[in-house]
Amino acid sequence: MTARLISVGNVIIDIVVRVPHLPERGGDVLAEAAGVSPGGSFNTMVAAARQGLPTAYAGAHGTGVFGDRVRAELAAEGIDALLSPTPGRDTGYDIALIDAGGERTFVTVFGAEAALTATAISAVRPGDHDLVHLSGYGLLERTNGAVLSAWLGTVPAGTRVLFDPGPLAADIPDETWRLVTGRADWLSCNAREATMLTGETDAVAAILALGALGALGALGALGGASGGAIVRLGPDGCLLCLRGEITHVAGFPVAAIDTTGAGDAHAGAFLAALAAGEHPVAAARRANACAALAVTRSGPSTAPTRAEVDALLDPGR
Template identity: 55%
Template structure:
């Protein structure tokens, strides 16, 4: 595969705790399982890399045990790291609570990944056919947002920009949101995030509303087990999901996005790429952990 994915999001370390239920305010609960694992943008990159797409992490990372853990995981997946570690602080972490229904609740403590600067990306020149991925989390930090918006005008028109606004979509500053809507080739989000951005509850209508705001791109709205909706600016296509026994929903959206980008890089049309992404997300939720996207061989076998 000649294309490359340049990931401009944030890699953190997830401190995962499985609990019977979320504790009430001021109370306590015993976790039934705990795990320390790289998360955030790592999940998207791992999903894409396992499909054979070359990946470079172009975000910031720190010095300390969390930074070491994140870099080791990136190297294990064959993901290149563009920048040297920040001398301080360490990479940040996320406390992820997973309840008995598989739903996840996050609390994030930012670290070095929130210190990306324009100077870090001044030599970044993605080639024609490459993909650049931006996430809403990065847009919440002043330094990261300035660096990402500085990069946008330098992107070659043949570079595919994929934006995932993330759960905090409503907190993205309006000027950044509009600039990304104008340049993005794909706007990928879940139904909740689409509703936050459009004030439209129905996912199909929200997808249409998002597509109408995109200057040159298409919208993809994930609808959980039902699959996703793809709007290419002219038509809306519902791409059905796959029925599986879900164990852990953590990372399902990341798996979907990573597989979708790899499928686009392989030359699949958007609907076929979305179907493959639906299958990747379905397989990802059948195992515990955030970075459980399948490799290409397992995904091919599932689809066959």
């Protein structure tokens, strides 16, 4: 049976502006508009779809101009929207500030994507061969934490779940965090998030702590290679923790232009590689290549195609 990715993460609209630097408090800085496009979990789904994994969006979306834009862009990428639009509320947005070094800073305003109902999500039933993507943005108390953590308890045991806590992970309620990490097969985050979540001072200690969480630790105790933790290191690649053992998977040196969505691209490519039957180490290497190519392009949804990733992984083929 063909696997598919089902994302229940939030899709919002990115309003992207380039600034020479962030303004001081109470100050101002002249910016250059860089575009308006869907972001958030949209980037993860695009990366997975472009790597050949059938993908569907099971989050909420609004009925205004932003919701229309989300649905049009999903359709353009061949991604199914499983739920009907939310009446009377538009999709939310963020303002993404990209500084001269390519780093991004966000200000987010939630909309319909943060008002998912238990009734709506109950109609989404992943199969044993499917993969589920969860984003920390959708697990906040003011978004969909209670609804999604309850729904996750209905997901079949054979469905692989990846949880990306994101930069607001510290704001996820403790009970939601416990329920989600008790079911997730994979946890993927960057080094800053990993140290923030664990209280450790370096990525190695942090990934060991993350790898011992909930279902991830249970999988390790069983000796399986079907789950673990990933800590993304930017240009240095990533760390992979399987069964308590850490592997450093090297990155690919590139000239970064825009890091927006790089972590999302990494997660999407990793899931696509797992679905294709690759070992987690090989999947992480493919994810590193996907993220490396993504940051060489301007914009949030810059994930490369499978052929482009293949060419970077094996230049002689």
